[in-house]
Amino acid sequence: MTPENSKGQYPPSDEYRKYAFIKSEEEYYRIYDESIKDPVAYWVKQTDCIDWFSKDWKEAFTWDKKENKFTWFKGGKMNVTYNCLDRHVKNGLKNTAAIIFQGEEDDDVKVYTYGQLLHEVEKFSNVLKSKGVKKGDRVAVYLPMVPELPITLLACARIGAVHSVVFAGFSSDSVYNRVVDCTPKVMVTSDGSYRGGKKIDMKGKVNEILEKDTSVTTVVVVKRTGSDIVMEEGRDVWWHEEMAKAPIRCEPEVMDAEDPLFLLYTSGTTGKPKGLMHTSGGYLVGACTSFRNVFNYAPGQVYWCTADIGWITGHTYILYGPLSLGATTLMFEGVPNYPENDRFWQVAEKWKVDIFYTAPTAIRMIRKTGDEWITRHDLSSIKMLGSVGEPIDADVWKWYHKTVGGGRCPIADTWWQTETGSILISPMTGAFNLKPASAMKPLPGIEPVIYKEDKTECAAGESGNLYIKKPFPSLARTIWNDHEKFVETYWTAFPGHYLTGDGARVDEDGDYWLLGRVDDVISVAGHRIGAAEVEAALISHPAVAEAAVVPIPDEIKGEAIYTFVTLKDGFEESEDLKKQLIDQVRNIVGPIATPKTVQIANGLPKTRSGKIMRRLLRKIAGGSKKDELGDTTTLIDPGVIDVLIKGRV
Numbered sequence: 001m002t003p004e005n006s007k008g009q010y011p012p013s014d015e016y017r018k019y020a021f022i023k024s025e026e027e028y029y030r031i032y033d034e035s036i037k038d039p040v041a042y043w044v045k046q047t048d049c050i051d052w053f054s055k056d057w058k059e060a061f062t063w064d065k066k067e068n069k070f071t072w073f074k075g076g077k078m079n080v081t082y083n084c085l086d087r088h089v090k091n092g093l094k095n096t097a098a099i100i101f102q103g104e105e106d107d108d109v110k111v112y113t114y115g116q117l118l119h120e121v122e123k124f125s126n127v128l129k130s131k132g133v134k135k136g137d138r139v140a141v142y143l144p145m146v147p148e149l150p151i152t153l154l155a156c157a158r159i160g161a162v163h164s165v166v167f168a169g170f171s172s173d174s175v176y177n178r179v180v181d182c183t184p185k186v187m188v189t190s191d192g193s194y195r196g197g198k199k200i201d202m203k204g205k206v207n208e209i210l211e212k213d214t215s216v217t218t219v220v221v222v223k224r225t226g227s228d229i230v231m232e233e234g235r236d237v238w239w240h241e242e243m244a245k246a247p248i249r250c251e252p253e254v255m256d257a258e259d260p261l262f263l264l265y266t267s268g269t270t271g272k273p274k275g276l277m278h279t280s281g282g283y284l285v286g287a288c289t290s291f292r293n294v295f296n297y298a299p300g301q302v303y304w305c306t307a308d309i310g311w312i313t314g315h316t317y318i319l320y321g322p323l324s325l326g327a328t329t330l331m332f333e334g335v336p337n338y339p340e341n342d343r344f345w346q347v348a349e350k351w352k353v354d355i356f357y358t359a360p361t362a363i364r365m366i367r368k369t370g371d372e373w374i375t376r377h378d379l380s381s382i383k384m385l386g387s388v389g390e391p392i393d394a395d396v397w398k399w400y401h402k403t404v405g406g407g408r409c410p411i412a413d414t415w416w417q418t419e420t421g422s423i424l425i426s427p428m429t430g431a432f433n434l435k436p437a438s439a440m441k442p443l444p445g446i447e448p449v450i451y452k453e454d455k456t457e458c459a460a461g462e463s464g465n466l467y468i469k470k471p472f473p474s475l476a477r478t479i480w481n482d483h484e485k486f487v488e489t490y491w492t493a494f495p496g497h498y499l500t501g502d503g504a505r506v507d508e509d510g511d512y513w514l515l516g517r518v519d520d521v522i523s524v525a526g527h528r529i530g531a532a533e534v535e536a537a538l539i540s541h542p543a544v545a546e547a548a549v550v551p552i553p554d555e556i557k558g559e560a561i562y563t564f565v566t567l568k569d570g571f572e573e574s575e576d577l578k579k580q581l582i583d584q585v586r587n588i589v590g591p592i593a594t595p596k597t598v599q600i601a602n603g604l605p606k607t608r609s610g611k612i613m614r615r616l617l618r619k620i621a622g623g624s625k626k627d628e629l630g631d632t633t634t635l636i637d638p639g640v641i642d643v644l645i646k647g648r649v
């Protein structure tokens with residue numbers, strides 16, 4: 001047991017400390033201080049965690065500050081899949097489990113050893129090649145959490161194709177926007193997916209978007225649900241039929257460290273999602289070293305990250321981080337509450353999971369259903385816990401520590417982003433006394449800094465905007481097709497510093513506390529939803545004149561979506577219309593963006609320049625009274641405020 005100490009902190013047990021990668025505060029500070037004195041030297045040393053065909057970079061790091069372009073290890077040659085599979089097969093892990101697939105139904109299980117996974121990946125690489133995919137081409141992936149998803153990604157990486165995964169919970173417009181932007185030749189999808197015992201259509205959505213003009217010439221379809229679907233002759237092929245014909249061997253392509261590995265679209269403050277581009281070498285070095293530093297994986301353990309591979313967490317910490325280190329990673333198709341509220345714990349008990357990494361939204365949901373769902377299971381195999389995606393508050397942290405971790409497991413509250421590719425701030429759980437709700441320390445090689453609006457550095461205890469000084473290897477290089485946007489979004493607020501978009505403060509011990517987004521990005525159940533994307537969906541309804549979307553606090557999901565809508569003349573408020581508007585967002589953006597509330601309003605608060613004041617709407621939606629709204633003198637029509645407060649739902 002590691003009880004809370006007199007300062008309310010949780011020291012690691014001696015047993016855990018011994019086995020951790022970084023074992024003491026002194027060791028952390030020694031590594032960290034040295035890494036910050038010379039980050040390039042630190043990162044060059046970290047390149048040893050992967051195998052290179054050649055390390056012939058002229059300069060390990062280049063940085064054109066004017067153009068905001070930077071490179072890591074350019075000229076070095078390697079292959080990501082070779083590092084995740086071939087080298088382990090050569091080094092004795094051929095018969096070790098790489099991926100444990102646990103389907104939604106308990107008896108739906110597949111275990112892929114490193115040898116078997118390599119075999120499947122080589123074959124699918126050949127399928128992609130047979131469809132004309134070459135190095136540098138993009139492949140769009142819209143798949144549920146089935147083994148074909150990681151197989152597709154590793155096959156792309158093997159032949160140098162750039163994968164772009166669209167989360168299976170997105171609906172047609174969201175998929176379309178993400179697919180057309182990166183002009184893929186091939187799309188990989190499935191006939192459907194299972195979720196909470198229901199069959200969900202996927203191929204119908206793909207057919208719908210491919211009716212429009214796109215670059216896709218081949219769609220490979222995985223048979224998952226056996227649903228009746230429409231296959232278009234000449235374009236659509238079945239995964240299993242292609243795999244049956246595919247040759248067995250496929251050599252990995254020699255890639256430059258700076259060659260793109262994948263694009264991943266994320267919502268921003270405008271309606272258009274941004275395709276963040278990650279590279280092969282820098283990304284893998286970041287994924288591999290952060291996985292090692294944070295999770296303290298030991299050979300033979302089972303590691304389980306409950307994210308979906310459609311998000312960055314799944315990319316880096318289901319797939320590339322664990323596999324690059326030869327770990328056994330569990331991928332789970334299901335949800336926490338199906339067939340019953342103890343599904344996670346039943347899976348953890350069954351597979352004797354050692355490391356469990358999930359999101360605060362899942363923890364809050366599980367906590368609400370009652371402790372007995374957890375305590376009825378033997379979770380003694382679990383040695384450490386992780387959290388990601390949103391701030392976890394101290395109460396929820398303590399509950400997670402006590403009930404899931406049995407009071408003995410340290411928790412890594414890991415902070416990072418789609419853009420950063422890998423974890424940047426997290427306690428090194430073997431070294432530090434944990435503070436509930438603090439993400440604590442930057443990883444070696446990472447130098448965060450918090451500035452006030454006036455760009456002076458915050459003192460201990462003051463909150464401000466979180467930046468990272470200098471690029472690091474796993475940071476995205478650009479936004480696909482829009483480098484200007486990349487510069488404007490991340491590098492303009494404080495030239496030479498990467499702007500994270502998060503608020504934070506640091507305490508007297510140098511520990512970081514993350515405070516959530518400071519822009520118009522809403523975090524619903526830890527998923528980033530751009531307010532602008534939801535607004536665009538609402539505005540496309542014939543009745544809607546204008547819409548403004550803000551977050552409100554939600555007990556389970558962290559934040560929920562509150563929408564203010566003004567109607568065009570001739571349309572009347574009704575329950576039916578509100579339902580139509582909610583459905584509109586579900587159909588266009590996806591079920592994850594379902595608004596919790598629709599408030600029909602006569603007008604929205606605007607500045608003289610016509611900008612909607614979301615700051616005020618946030619407060620109104622959150623229940624603030626008029627005198628709590630702050631300065632409203634810049635509004636064109638301050639009268640609108642009373643009406644909005646009165647109409648609050």
Ligand code: WTA
Nearest residue numbers: 388389390391413414415416417418514517
């Ligand atoms: C938030 C997910 C507090 C943050 C890996 C960030 C967090 C956004 C934490 C990125 C954490 C992530 N504590 N907030 N431990 N982890 N966030 O791109 O607002 O889906 O900017 O990447 O999630 O979300 P994304």
